[in-house]
Structure formats: C-alpha cells, structure tokens
Amino acid sequence: MTLFSNLILVALGLLGLYFGGELLVTGASRIARRLGLSSLLIGLTIVAVGTSTPELFVSIWSALRGASGISLGNVIGSNIANIGLILGLTGIVATVTVHRNLVRREVPILIFVTIFTTLLMLDGELSRLDGILLLMGFIGFNGVFYWLSRRDVDDQADENLAEEETEDDVSSLWQPAFQVVGGIVLLLIGANLMVEGAANMARAVGVSETVIGLTMVAFGTSLPELATSMTAAVKKEADIAIGNIIGSNVANLLLVLGATTAIQPINISGASLTLLEPLVMIGFTVMLVPFVRNRVLATRESAMFLGAYLAFVIYSFLVSMAMPT
Template identity: 40%
Template sequence: MTLTALAPAIAALLAGLVILVWSADRFVHGAAATARFMGISPLVIGLTIVSLGTSAPEMFVSTMAALDGAGGLAVGNAIGSNIANIALVLGITALVAAIPIQKKLIKKEIPILLLVTIIAGLVLADLKLDLFDALILIIALIVAVYLLFQQTSESGEAIIDEDEQAEIDAMPKKNAIFWLVAGLIALMVSSKMLVWGATSIAHAFGISDLIIGLTIVAIGTSLPELAASVASALKGHHDIAIGNIIGSNIFNLLAVLPIPGIIAPLVIDSAVIERDYMTMLGLTIGLVFIIALSYRRGTIPRFTGIILLAAYVAYMALLYSQSI
C-alpha cells in the first residue's frame, strides 16, 4: 500500500494523539474543579481524578480498541505504556535533572507497584483476559487506592503540582463543567481516531494490533506522563515527577488492563507474557534496584537515564525484529 493511500490513517493517528493528550488534560482539570465545587477534598481528588487522569488516554484508547475488536492493541497499550514510562519517560527525566530519592518511595510506593505488577502477571499467566480476571484487577485497584489514601493522609504530602492545583482552584464552575463535558467528548473522538489510524496502518503492513499497541500507541499515550514528569523535574518538584510514573504504572495495570476483559474477553498471545510482561517486570525490578542503590547518594544519577533509554531502544529493536 502506498503512502498516499495511508495518508488518512497517518493523519488520524497523529491528530488523534495530539487531541488525546490535550483533551485528557482538559478533562482532568474540569473533573477535578467540578469535584471541588461538590465539596470533595483535595486529597480524594488527587488520588482518584488526577491520578487516574494520568491514565485517561490509555483507558479511552483501550476502550475503543476493545469495542473495535482490537483487544491486542488494548493489552499492548497497557503493558507498553508501563515499559515506556520506566525506560523512556524516567530515562528522559533522569537526563533532565538528577532525581532525589525519598524514603517513602522505598517503603510505600515501590512495594505497591511491584505487588501490582506480580498480580497482573498471575492474571495473564493463563493467556486469557476475561471478566473474572478484570474483577480481580479492579478489586486490587480499590485496595491500592485505599492504601495510597492512607499513606498520603498520614504524610500530608501534596500529590498535585502547585501550578496544577492553582489552575483547578481558580477555575469557575461553568468552565469546570464545560471542560468536563468537552474534554470527555474530545477524549472519545480522539481515541477512536487513534485506534482507527493505528489499526489501519498495522493491517496495511501486516503488523499485529499488539505490536502497534506496544509501540506507537503506547508512546503516544505516555506523552502526558513525559510532559508532567519533565515539567515537574525542571521546577524542582522531583517527588511529583517520579510519583507520576509510579502512579501511572499502577493505574495502567489495574484500571486500563481490565478494560478488554470487561468489554470483549480475549485469548492473549504467548509473546505478551514471554516478551512484553517479562520486559515490564524486569524494568520494574530494575527500578527497585535503581532507587535502592541511589538512596545512599540521595539522587538517581543522570547516567541511569542513558541506561534506561538504551534498554528502551533495545526493546523496540526486539519488537521490530520479531514483526518483520
């Protein structure tokens, strides 16, 4: 198929990605401000709307993919985004600024992420993703949010960037409702565009939906995490920078991965476990060692970013070699 024939699909993919990232930001701010007007506490807003909002692109893309029968893309998006968050997003963030390590990462957040990653592996081990599997992940999501709520309420630490909190607080009620509705509509439309464009390109080149989900779509839906983490690091809000990545990975596995199991249960390619899940698990364990080894010196050194980016390039090369 010629490039000209693929032009509509490429345009839909690129436009879908841009609108998806923008609309996710607008939707989260509108939803958070609306919740504030309803009297919901900032802590609850931060742990639910804002934290889940970082995974909003993945959630909507996976929903549209599952509805369109592209379950492989949905699964690939969830796992691929986690791989991208650790190797690509954290890698770039570490190059931008040395990231300080706080004790709570080792004692609280990292153990939850590691446990969630193991649970996801056990759920996927039978190479099926059905309603029962989805329910297990959703129950784990509720437990994880509760644990994070307890930890955050005890520490009293902010989980939302100061500038982001200021925008939420300053948003008038009518604007909040407008962006809540408009952002939601734009998310649905843009995710539909992205899925159509991605699957069209995949089918034209004989590439599986899974590979497209693990690569182009995963990188695209990880852009909000990249933007948020780099911006936070440049502002000196390093705890929020790495917190964005860890929180997003937890929600990707517990809120995004169950979606195809609910909408259209599917049989999973064995490569998802043997190649993709093991890569994600390896990177997660690697993140544990990076944080543990960096704790004494107080920061994650910049050269770690180079190692993580090299790992991501190697993974992309592996996917390419197995897809041709």
C-alpha cells in the same frame, strides 16, 4: 490517508499533549496544596487515572472488536514505555528527586501488582473474575494511598507548598478543577490524533497488529504520561512526575486491564503474545529498585532506562518483520 495527512495528525496531537500536560499539572498541584494532600497522592490518583484514560478506551474498544493483541499489548507496552521511555526522558529533562518515605512504599506495591497480574495470565486467559479482582485491587490501592497521604500531610515538603498559597488562592477549587478537566480533555484529543497518525504510518510499512499494540499504540497512549511527567519535572513537581508514572502503571494493570477483561475476557494465546512480554514488563518495573534506594534519577540512570526501551522496541519490530502478518 496520505503521509502528509498523518503527519498533520501527529503534529496536532503533540500540541494537544503539550497544552494538556501544562493544564493538568498546574491544576493538580494547586488542588494538592489547597486540600493539604501530598503531590504524590495527586500524581498517583487524579493525574494517573486521567492520563491512563487513552489506554482504557483503546483496550476496551480493541477487546470488543476482537483485536486482543492490541488490547493486551497496549497495556503491557504502555507500562514498559512509562518506565523505559517516559521515566528516562523525564530524568534527562531534569534531575528528579523525591521523598524516600513516599517512593519506598509505592514502588514495591507496583512491583507486586505487576507480578500478580502476570500470574493471572499463566492459565492462558484473563477472565471476567480476573477483571473484577483487578478492579477491586484498584479501589483498594487508591484507598490505601489516600490514607497514607493524610497521615503524611504534615511533611515539610507539603508544608512549604501550602505556604505558597494565598488566602485568595485557597478560596475556591473550581479554577484548578477546570484546569485538570481541561488538561485531561486535551490529552485525550492529542493522544487520539497521535495514535491515529502513527498507527496509519505503521500499517503502511507492514507492521503486525500485535507489535503495533506493543509499540506504536502503547507509545501513543503513553504520550499523556510523557507530557505530564516532563512538564511536572520542569516545574519542579517531582512527586507529581514520579507519582504519575507509578500511578499510571498501576492504573493500567488494575483499572484498564480490569475493566477490559470484566467486559470482554481476553485469550492470551489469541492475542499472539507469549510469556516474554509480561516478563519484560516485570523486568522494567524491577529496574525501579535502585531508584528507590537512591531516590534520585539522574542522567546516567535515565540513559539506562532509554537504552533498555530502545532495545525492546527494536527487538519487537525485528521479530514482527521475521513473521508473517
């Protein structure tokens, strides 16, 4: 395809991501209000799984095709992009403040899941048993946070949200459910078009497959999270914005990587990845700790996340260009 054709794909992808993010956030926040659930739970589950679907398809398809570099690199790169790029841009668009009692639970769990998954990689392989273990962890994660959300349902923030709904609004869940489904479909289409165009342009300049997985493909499959979190931040739905990022990272490790390795085990050395990439992922996750203490993400912290992500991308491309493809 020509450069112009790829640019058209990227542009159409961006449109799909924008409108998909609008629909998904609107529908998810309305469902949260009507069911009396916290917005953070919706962000951690429905929104997070929906926006992680591109990673799921890309990773499974890549593993079955023998492209383990793209498969594993996509998961690791997406988690790095979710924190460095998406959280950074979200904080620049709007100062993000979330409830202390919520974030102080979710972030430590994300750190634990990230370290645990990295430990599974130390033997040089992610086996089917590892995949099943990760999938069981994903089921447990959602169960725990559903219970926590029900326990916290009387939080003042959720009471205020509930008061905004009229009796007519509460009468049916069909409309917001269709909004969520429609948003996810548009996000999937947009992400697919974006990845197609971006990957074609990356290959044209001779970038290796593994680095494409860590950067270009990971960036493309993380665009739904970007669109959703930025839209949520603008709409003052901070819990959905942050819950989407945390939940997506957990879903990438437990659901995406779990399902992928349960179907097709991944040889770590065959993926041309070293321990450095998982350690970088852990490092970005640990960077969330100050956010847990302050529960505010302002411009300065956002710039720090973006700077770290930019350094990671530049390093990855420089290393790739110094090595034979």
